[in-house]
Amino acid sequence: MSKDKNKVKIGLLGAGTVGSGVIKALQNHAFVEIKKIGVKDLNKKREFVSALNGNKPGAGHSPPLLTSNLNEIVSDPEIEIVVEVLGGLIPTKELVTLAIKNKKHIVTANKDLIATYGPELFDLAKENNVQIQFEASVCGGIPIINTLKQTLSANSFKKIIGILNGTTNYILTEMLNKNLSFDVCLKEAQKLGYAEPDPINDISGKDSAYKIAILASIAFHERIKIDEVYTEGIQKITLEDILLAEELGYRLKLIGVAGKESDGKIDIRVHPAFIKKTNTLSSVLGANNGVLVEGDLVGELTLIGKGAGSMPTASSVAGDINLLVAQISSSQKPNPQFVCQHTSFAKIKSISETTNCYFLRIKTEDKAGVVGQLGTIFGNHDVSINTLTQRCTNLDNTASITMLTHLVKEEKIQEAITEIKNANVVKQVENVIRVLE
Ligand code: HSE
Numbered sequence: 001m002s003k004d005k006n007k008v009k010i011g012l013l014g015a016g017t018v019g020s021g022v023i024k025a026l027q028n029h030a031f032v033e034i035k036k037i038g039v040k041d042l043n044k045k046r047e048f049v050s051a052l053n054g055n056k057p058g059a060g061h062s063p064p065l066l067t068s069n070l071n072e073i074v075s076d077p078e079i080e081i082v083v084e085v086l087g088g089l090i091p092t093k094e095l096v097t098l099a100i101k102n103k104k105h106i107v108t109a110n111k112d113l114i115a116t117y118g119p120e121l122f123d124l125a126k127e128n129n130v131q132i133q134f135e136a137s138v139c140g141g142i143p144i145i146n147t148l149k150q151t152l153s154a155n156s157f158k159k160i161i162g163i164l165n166g167t168t169n170y171i172l173t174e175m176l177n178k179n180l181s182f183d184v185c186l187k188e189a190q191k192l193g194y195a196e197p198d199p200i201n202d203i204s205g206k207d208s209a210y211k212i213a214i215l216a217s218i219a220f221h222e223r224i225k226i227d228e229v230y231t232e233g234i235q236k237i238t239l240e241d242i243l244l245a246e247e248l249g250y251r252l253k254l255i256g257v258a259g260k261e262s263d264g265k266i267d268i269r270v271h272p273a274f275i276k277k278t279n280t281l282s283s284v285l286g287a288n289n290g291v292l293v294e295g296d297l298v299g300e301l302t303l304i305g306k307g308a309g310s311m312p313t314a315s316s317v318a319g320d321i322n323l324l325v326a327q328i329s330s331s332q333k334p335n336p337q338f339v340c341q342h343t344s345f346a347k348i349k350s351i352s353e354t355t356n357c358y359f360l361r362i363k364t365e366d367k368a369g370v371v372g373q374l375g376t377i378f379g380n381h382d383v384s385i386n387t388l389t390q391r392c393t394n395l396d397n398t399a400s401i402t403m404l405t406h407l408v409k410e411e412k413i414q415e416a417i418t419e420i421k422n423a424n425v426v427k428q429v430e431n432v433i434r435v436l437e
Pocket of ligand 1: 164165166167168202207307308
């Protein structure tokens with residue numbers, strides 16, 4: 001039975017890094033009581049248990065029940081809000097679905113869940129007259145989702161550019177600051193806990209793709225199929241690329257970009273990019289995240305902060321809980337700005353249709369006519385060269401040529417690159433990186 005009738009009862013699915021942060025953030029909350037906490041292993045030692053037990057005298061709290069039966073949480077009639085901080089899709093999707101069917105509001109920090117099953121879950125939530133809040137699913141502590149949904153709702157958005165993944169931003173920052181290779185910095189990041197033992201979701205750009213898909217769907221009022229988001233990670237980035245970017249006045253970052261084009265299509269993608277040092281995002285360093293939005297009324301706006309971690313993520317989860325509690329306590333109808341209202345799927349621009357400037361690093365033979373041949377091939381494919389530098393004659397008698405192009409369609413530059421790779425004088429196209437202008 002409930003310990004405090006006036007408080008909104010919450011059930012927590014998961015008590016790991018984020019979950020334990022949420023427990024701390026909600027300690028002694030005036031209007032919220034955590035009734036049950038669902039964990040996989042009841043025998044695991046958990047710091048927060050003693051903190052919760054310490055609440056008992058005088059504070060009007062009794063310790064919540066720890067259970068490994070997660071179904072108990074989503075079906076408890078007293079629980080009004082289910083807070084999902086388990087992560088992953090299995091068994092999370094099934095549990096969240098059951099919770100919604102049992103008329104529970106959802107607060108989740110799970111970007112995979114929202115980006116993959118959002119449309120289905122939002123429809124189900126509407127049918128059951130409950131809400132799903134997911135501020136913590138994108139950029140942990142940065143309040144970007146509800147800012148787009150509510151505070152900036154009068155704007156029509158032109159673009160969103162985000163440094164959405166702390167792990168890769170940490171690695172790129174370390175490579176630059178310490179002149180180290182990708183592999184060394186990845187290992188260091190794993191040792192310090194910034195990167196997972198299996199870092200593939202982060203370094204491949206998948207994590208950023210989930211996040212930009214969620215942001216784009218809110219900003220442009222259309223659903224995004226995650227598989228249609230072009231995604232390229234940082235595995236091929238070398239220290240040389242990073243240092244050359246700096247020399248040319250840019251900084252190399254892994255970015256998620258989304259924009260609505262005049263033909264109604266959404267240009268949405270994740271890839272490494274040179275961004276101008278004058279762009280605020282270039283100063284987003286280490287494990288921090290940053291999101292730049294451009295609205296027709298507000299102009300450009302950048303939010304920077306901690307994109308992960310126990311307490312920053314708990315800040316967003318607890319904010320979402322407060323939002324729901326305010327509605328529940330005052331029997332308000334859900335504010336329509338916080339409810340998913342769009343139902344159609346966006347038409348996504350394919351990467352080959354996008355237009356960018358490009359940085360290229362090409363290793364060639366060092367002899368007369370090489371630059372001329374490259375120039376001819378680029379010219380034949382409408383690629384206009386902005387700058388071209390032959391960096392040095394290497395010990396193996398090859399030359400390293402670096403180039404920046406003017407704006408050109410991706411399909412044109414790819415055609416040119418295919419031809420260049422086959423030219424006799426070319427040893428290797430070492431890297432091609434998009435440049436944000
Ligand atoms: N793995 C993510 C990152 C945090 O490195 O930013 C959770 O989304």
